Amino acid sequence: MTQVIENKGLTIDTLKKRSDFLRIAAANKKWITPAMIVQTCENTIDDSSTVRVGYTASKKVGNAVKRNHAKRRLREAAKQVMGVSAVKNHDYVLIARQQIAEIKFKELIRDLKWALKRLHKAAGKSGSHNN
């Protein structure tokens, strides 16, 4: 599989504070796929060339090995997808679900692209969340 990534100049930064995670969850804009949940929210940072992404894997995913593995795969997927499909001045949170251990990496990337597309399309019309 060849992975030529066309970077738009967006650099990825990692969210670390709990308050940021809560703010993005409160915005109530999310898209659910079998392997993960994608949440997003606009931020107020002036630097327009960075996109901030946070990763979450709760105890429902499994033990420590499975949780770390899930976060690594999410980080790898974000590295390949966010540079192309993300919108600047937005923060994202990727939440792992149980099926992330079984799904193939190609499908993970496809789902993430689809989720971002749907989120930004829906955000234009209304603030209602999909299910």
Added chain:
RNA sequence: UCAGAUGGCUGGAAGAUCGCUGCUGUGUUUUUUUCACAGGAGAGGAAAGUCCGGGCACCACGGAAGAACGGUGCUGGCUAACGGCCAGCGAAGGUGACUUCAGGGAAAGUGCCACAGAAAAUAUACCGCCGUUAUUGGUAAGGGUGAAAUGGUGCGGUAAGAGCGCACCGCUUUUCUGGUGACAGAAAAGGCAGGGUAAACCCCACCGGGUGCAAAAUCGAAUAGGAACGACUGGCAUUUGCCGCUUAUCUUUCGAAGUGUCGUUCGGGUUGAUUGCAAGAUGUAACCGGCAACGGUUAUACUAGAUGAAUGAUCUUACAUUCAAUUUCGUUCGCGGAAUUGGAGGACAGAACCCGGCUUAUAGGCCAUCUGACACU
């Protein structure tokens, strides 16, 4: 060959592309930083559970004796220490290799033993048996209850019986022998003392101050050098000094230190960085001592340091494993071996201050020693 026992080792490999976190060096940079390049490093046998033992840090102090509380519990050794390990003893289980055991004291004292049963522990006598006789005496063979009933079997003995007597077995005490010891063996004496429970209180011996790296220290930022209440802040003395008070569970005592700190509540600020934090009861190898655990000497190595938490993502190739189909060989007709093709597919699991153990989880693979059965020589 089959079945098993014990101990130990291992815990996936190779390659390609793209990345992550420290360290070292060079360059850039006024310096710190940042960035670029190069080099080299980067999870486990359990990293887990947090069940024990230490190091280390703080709690206003150390020693000795006692009390309380908690823990351990056959013997000897190893260890920094331990509830761990090694070697033994005893009991129970197994044909055997071997396995399991909180395994001190019930004759210091107290408590408890439901129901049933005459009686559940200073014993006692319901039905019985025997004698005398008209109300009692002897007895513990037999009956029945219970988890448990005051030695067991046999012979003698007797009114009936009973360690009442004897033999064997068991038990207790004493002595001797062997052993460092737990204990083992032998002899003599005693007609039998003695129910269970100490993972009930307890006794005996030994050990233990508390809290935990979110300990603790420094820097920065911020605001204030916060407020209220309580505790001891004392007395003589001009200084030395004397008495008193305080000093990590409590009391007593010895020495030393101290007399401005501590506790609670309210209010404000910070939710940062650095140190602690990686050379140690360290690993590996050889030799020596020891049955062994382990110890000693020499040589050699430096081997993770993250903090929404790095050590990876994707793909390919064989290899172990497994499923299905086909062919073939053997067959005790259950199936087993070999080859080919196609598919599935890596056990348990992630350092968080560091060590020594224990416990629990774990696909498979390999090695050594030993036991039993069968066959052959």
Added chain:
RNA sequence: GCCCCUGUGGCGGAAUUGGUAGACGCGCCGGAUUCAAAAUCCGGUUUCUUUUGGAAGUGUCGGUUCGAGUCCGACUGGGGGCA
């Protein structure tokens, strides 16, 4: 990471020194009352079975004991605290 607490029917919650487990309340089911419902009153309510009875059962497994919800050990689920 470290330190604590706790587990009993569908739910809350009892069970004195170890001696008949499911007290009591809520809920649920059936009946009475009512034209009907609510309220009230009466009865039942751990599970299985060959049903006047028997067996299992206090998160799981093991041990001590004649006997364990209770005592001891190991595991497991849930909850809380610590800058």
